[in-house]
Amino acid sequence: MWKHITTILFISGYPYISESVTYKFQKTAKSFEESKVYCTTKFDGLAHIYNAEQQQALSRVVDGTAWIGVSKCGGNWCYTGSNRRVSYTNWAAGEPNNHGFFTNGEEYCVEMLSSHKWNDENCSDKNYFVCQELRCTATTCNRRGTCSELVNGFKCNCERDYYGDKCENVRCTATTCNRRGTCSELVNGFKCNCERDYYGDKCENVRCTATTCNRRGTCSELVNGFKCNCERDYYGDKCENVRCTATTCNRRGTCSDLVNGFKCICDRGYYGDKCENVKICPHLVKPNNSAVKCDGLHGENYFQSVCTFTCNQGFILKGNNSSTCQAFGLWTTYNTVCRVKGAVNHHKLITILITVGAGAVILSIISVIIWRRWRSCQEQANSTNDPSSPAPQVMSISSSSELYCDMQWDTIYDNVPNLYQDLNVKRMK
Template identity: 25%
Template sequence: MWPIWGLSTSWGTVLWVEVGAWTYHYSDQGDYTWEQARNYCQTFFTDLVAIQNQQEIEYLNRSLPYHKHYYWIGIRKLGGTWTWVGTRKALTKEAENWALGEPNNRRSNQDCVEIYIQRPQQAGKWNDEPCSRKKKALCYQASCQPSLCSQRGECLETIGSYRCQCYPGFQGPECTDAITCPVLRAPEQGELNCSHLHGNFTFGSTCAFSCQAGFVLMGPESRECTFPGSPLKCFSVPAAITCPVLRAPVQGELNCSHLHGNFTFGSTCAFSCQAGFVLMGQESRESTGTWTGDTPHCKGKSCGLTRLGGPCCSRVLSPAPWAVTLSPGLSVYPLGCQFIPWLASPHLPIPLPSVLSS
């Protein structure tokens, strides 16, 4: 049996039973209606008792004295629902402890609940009663205080102690520790900017992703560390901005270098022409999100303008799948152009055969 203590008040002698971290209280003089009993409890203690579990019921039944009218507890029917008045939470099926055949709502006015203490049959069970009947007030003094659980959890009374039921995102006996998430890194060619509410990469941290010039973000722009089951992960991968594929000009060549991938941001391409042709336009283009400049093309050299010693193209022909060899000392050139060699002296050009026919 738990020790019983006494204190004299204007309500009579207040008796209490100490149970670990909190105490149960009742008066040895007078009985009260349910409303009076609650007023008494709230005046001197916390409230009418709220039953937490079956173990608590067993403690009460062993520790409190028998009283023929039994004891009021903190359950009342509100809006047709049995409710714990201290928390305004509905009584769940799992927490019900009704006596056999109860609640029966006899005469349709039984909206308050008593507990059978030291009753020969069904001790510790509940019964619905009219709220106007008078019984002992069974009160409790809470051990939970606002400062407990770091204001990051709900303080729950337990036999012999209290415990903190932490809010999502927090853990530990007093809910002091914010749950951590994996450390994030900036994506390649990108940047990471984070703000931390409770510590680096913990619950409540948010991180924003961005990309360097010429890259676009593939995925969400930001991530938040929430709670277990939803870890913070980076699915944001920058993809280089692509530009249209360039082609070598007719009678020309294309030579490209790629920094991040074929024809993407940072790629550069150089253009050149085959012998007998000159490049018309820029020699190179660069990808900066779009190609710089315009596409160049190759044009046959004009014989009237060609310097001595170099071949010229007197007439541009259609491309053909064979080659022609000019006079000794001259290179092999693709068809598509009627070539005329320049001699070492400034005489008029001598036409060569234009095309070999098959």
């Protein structure tokens, strides 16, 4: 729709005020964008219309044609500034048609006509405009619900545990009084009937009792709580933490102070939060025909305890005579044996017999070898007495034979170690 508007400037406008929103009719002609900037800067944007009641209320204050807070967003009509699709419309007949005499296809903004109907118009056109000043704010419902603007006021949709026109009241729940008393709902709120040792609007404060400071300090009641004056070796709101002292770790480790307590680094053989536990070894199995006596700083079978072995009468002890429980929970190695006095050590006897027997066999073999070599020597010497053999020119046959055998005998004795070695090699094969 095309129409001609004469631009007239007015300094002041006519406001319409309801309980929740104030409409400011501005009789200064501006483009849609200029109107939006002005309303956003001075107030809460161009006027939004959500229902027929608001449309009727706004109609009573608008004189002439004026921009309202509706414009095109994509293919829809939306509330300007929020890009939410409009929930109410009041279009004039045939509108919106996106058709103007000079601006065909560029009508993206909405004006309210003097007939109070809506028309789409080119956004650069100059019109009066209507601003809105909202009553719903972030704190209208005490941040306990959502606020909805109405024609004659606003409405708070309160969260689950709150009620009242502005969600100012709290309903009684299991935790309203911090589980320290009973809750009673009143007209404008609630009341906590606190248990004996608590006080405050929500029983949030604790009265001083004998155990408030864990019996490690003195308690002083304050306006909003209490204060513990802790003894020397304790600290914390309730003196719940222990400072490191010489005995904190039972003198079995080193103590380190932490933010909420301490930590013991235990010596070998001890464990626990305060090194109060001692490593224990399994029950010691005593050797046969013996008695065992264990003793130690922490008792039998505990770390550092020593067990001593003694043999029964008529027996003699061989091996270790004691064993000690170690830090990792095991006994030191022991090979204790109790033997009858005068008893033959069969194992040792067998070893000696085997050794002597082996030596005798070796000597017998060597003797046989020597004898065979000597006999061979004699046979070779006797062969020199053969008449067919030429006679020696230097020495007699008898002396030659004796010399030859003596030489052979020396050779045999010189080679006895080699013969013994050869015999061992053959036995290994």
